[in-house]
Amino acid sequence: MTRCASFILYMCQNITNRLKKSDMKCKDFKNNMVYYIEKNLDIESAEMFEHHLKNCGSCDSLYKMFFADYQLIASDKITESNPFFYSRVMAAIEHEKETKPIFRLFAKKELILQFATYLIIVLLAIFTGYLIGNDKAHLNQEGLQNQTELSDLQLFADSHNLTFNEEDIYYINTNETEE
Amino acid sequence: MEDLLLIEEITKNKPGAFQQLVEKYQTLVINTCYGFLHNYQDAQDVAQEVFIDVYRSIEKFRNESKISTWLYRISVNKSLNYIRDNKKRTWFQSLDILFETEFKTGSSNSLSESPEEIIENKEKMDVIQQAIDKLAKNQKIAFTLYKYEDLSYKEIADVMNISISSVESLLFRAKKNLQKQLISLYKKND
Incomplete structure (x- = not known):
């Protein structure tokens, strides 16, 4: 059992x-x-x-x-040592010692490219800004000139007790010739 | 020669001491960098920078940790910085990179493989490397040190300055994510 x-x-x-x-x-x-x-x-x-x-x-x-x-x-490993690696490291150290610190920054090609691109972008931005600014100044000057012309007419109208309207310039001129 | 003695001799500018250090640890440094960069030339460039850094700052080395731990830390940081800078640089990369013939040495069985096998393995490795690259930063560090350098959990913890349990957790997640990514890649290829 x-x-x-x-x-x-x-x-x-x-x-x-x-x-x-x-x-x-x-x-x-x-x-x-x-x-x-x-x-x-x-x-x-x-x-x-x-x-x-x-x-x-x-x-x-x-x-x-x-x-x-x-x-x-x-x-997938690197198992062999490079017999020239030490000389490569020493050459890099020597090169670094010889290079002035300021030039070390620009030692890499990529860094130069990067710097050049940034510089171009900044210069373009400045140039565009200058162009826009110049256009605006030119327009302002034109505006001022128009304003001066108008104010001369205003003065003339005021001195002769005439009501002056910007749109009625031709009208005033016609009156003058009639006189 | 003992590492401590070697460092002492380098600080005293004894001829040949730095060469001994480079020759002793170059494979360790290059292989670690290779684990992150997957390109032999890039790995050599970064390894060179690592040793230049070591040469410059050997006096700052404190004997609190092993020199290999210190070298691993510098290698990991330099490699990650290189990847970061390279990402930024891609915009500026010139066309010559397209024509660059990439070569790699040290692959354990490249001589015994046929050209077709080499190409097939290269393609597979690219897929695996893509999957590794997609891992989170700390997972990637832990996994690379574990797989490429065969470091123990304790050694990885020392390099990364974290606890062993954190390393375990990072590796667990890294393996899981890697597996997930590879399976999804297989599905895409089907």
Whole structure:
């Protein structure tokens, strides 16, 4: 009787374990690939992962692709030293010592290009500003001139007790000729 | 030679001492920079700047941390600055960059690979590098030090001046994000 009970218990545990292993869904599998490669998963999760890997074709191909790519990172390293590197560093240090600090700022080609572009933009802005300002001053001057002319006429009209209207300039002139 | 002794000799201007330091640590510095920049020439340029900085400020080095930790910190900062400046510079980049023939040495199995395999791997690496570049700054630093330099969590924590648990969390998120990005790239390519 006890043998039978223990056998049933063993079978139940076995079935539960199998069910647990097959529990992992494709979404969970995809989320755990990197942790499986890095051996960050606990034993149970790793077993579930492996079980899913064996039984799901699409996840298997995805895993193979991801594994190959992830392994590439580890292989993409600089392992050889450059025998000329020290001389290169020393040459740069010597060059820096020789170059005056102010010129060091302009040592890089890109920096010069950047500086030149900024300078051109600033100069263009100044030039445009000057042009706009000049036009405005010119217009103001013209306006002033017109104003002076008008005020002369105003003075004339005032001295002769005439009502002066800007639009009636020709009218006043006609009156003058009549006199 | 012990690092401390080496530094002492460099500060005393002893001939050959600085050369020893450069030769001992050049692979470490170049490889770290390469992990961020993904270009051998750029990595060498930045590594050169790192050693110039070391030469200039060796007297400021405090013996509180290892010299390798100090070198990692300078390399990481210089590389990130280079990336930042390079982004700004892209507008000013001249056409000759288009014709620049990029070469890289040190790839562990480049000699045994066929040209097709090299091209295929280069394309794959570009995709992976794009995914790494999209990681948040701290995740990228932790992941690069972990993957390119095989540093332990403790060493990464020392370089980044953070706790080990923070490193664990950063790496966990970095791996997750990288996996997510690669899977979405596969979906796009299908």
